[in-house]
Amino acid sequence: MRRTLLRNVGIPLLSMVLLFALWQGIVVFFNVAPYVAPRPLQAIQAVTRDWSSLWPLVLATIRETVYGFACGTLLGLSLGVIMAKVPFLQRMVYPVLVLSQAVPIIALAAPLVLILGFGGTPIVVIVAWIVFFPVTVNVLDGLSHVDQDLVNLARVYGASKWRTFIQIEIPATTTSLFSGLKIGATYAVTGAIIGELVASNGLSLAIYQEHADSNFNTAAVYGTTMLMTAIGISWFLLVVGTEVLVTPWQRRSVARRPLFHRRAAVVPPTSQH
């Protein structure tokens, strides 16, 4: 247990500490001016000093990410299932989906603002736009690789199409679905920041960073970048954690024991003489 904790938490933490040490070392060794690149501590101080202003912006970015991620997941999941069930639709829609992702998101943002106006809606749409594609593709992939023997077995036992879908096909796609969600989670925060940069209706984390950059506050620029990265990593870890919880069969072949299970009374064997 302790070894697992050390491997899963300790080593990544150590790599982060080393990264910060390397950053500090380079800045100190080359005597880099703080307005060019600050020391890690200066970046962290810039964030803590203005935390009361930053916290509502961080919450707004998280909110945009969550809403966009939820919309993108729902859309991606629905599209994946529909396309898997209707091959004609798959042939028709798939090229459009690929085309949608080939359009640079920054080029898409300007018309989105004109159509939807400034504010949260275009930001959520941008996040959803980024998230839905990997989800769709992975769900589609998962559904096309369901073990047909299992499906046939279910039918032999008289399961309806709906029951087969719910009990056989959906569980079989969870691995692919979570692969898509993890890719989506990685890009969702990037989408939210791009969205904030082009569609903010007032101050946002991206605009705060833009102002800091304009005002030569490089420490705040680095500090907000660290905050954005932390949001992205947290979101990714949340998806990974959810995957661990909802797909226990991926990690162990036997069911986990209930946390508080009643110990059965053990009757000592009677000795036979």
Added chain:
Amino acid sequence: MKIHRLGAMAITGSLVLSSFTAFAGGGAASAASLKKVTYAYDFPGPDFELIPVVVAQARGFFKAAGLNVNVVFPPNTSTTTKMLATGNANIGFLTTTDMAVAINAGAPMLSVANFSMRNNWALFAKPGTSLSAKNLKATLKGKRIFSYGDTWTEAMLPFVLKYAGLTSSQVKIVTDPTGNDLVALLGGRVDFSTSTTNYEIPGFEGSKTKGHLSQLLGTAAGAPNIPIWVYAVTRSYAKANGATAKAFLSAVKKATVWAAQNPTKAATAFDKAYPKSGYTNAYNLSGWKLTIPFLTNSAGQYFTQSDAQWTTLAKALKSIKLIKSVPAASTYYTNKYLP
């Protein structure tokens, strides 16, 4: 502040390359004896405020001054100062507010000449909208005002709001560093845009919208009347290359005077130097013509800076907490290298 065109930004890389190769082709034998100067513009792509440098190149003023000038473009509007501070450029084109915040952060910058002499930053509204200094409070209250988030707008807008008797929470400031204020304004996504007259009016003319853009100059509503753009170097560059700075300004002054007298030819020279700038000749010509009246002071002088302009700016920036203190005017500038 400037017209933000994604297309123009996208081709910046090729423009940098083409400007470099075009210049490199102008006589390899003599280029070796010329002093190399890297000039950093304030925007990711070229536009008509680059005309003096373009003309100085095209008409051989730089060469005559013994200079080989290479123009580079920053990745965003905040980076020019950093390019100078890190030695990636020698002479730069900046806003005075960028200069002030850079010096406030400890960057050793020095303004060596004004580009423009007065403040032509303004509020704009759709044609037919009433926009005057008298009823500003009622006009602006609760309305959406577009900003690129640049330091100049950030510095000027509080003055206008204060003049109107409003606070920033009584209006909606929509910041979009990558957008286009005119598209947002004409598309009805904001009620007012903020820009300088020499950029906004040609952009509006290009949109073929009927009528005239309503405008209110910031100086008519509380904003200080001070220069917006300057030519700048680092103090160490000025110390080691004073003669080069002087030669550069001498060539640019000649070019500025010529371009002011020959706006049509100057705009054509710009189009020839940067055929893929993304701007039409009509836009460049109109923009340059609108810039010309701001290039000289009341005495008809080009480039000359004053204590008053820097002190006014520093006080203004301190009052809105963009800088911590008001240093002596000499911290910001020198007229020592003027031709």
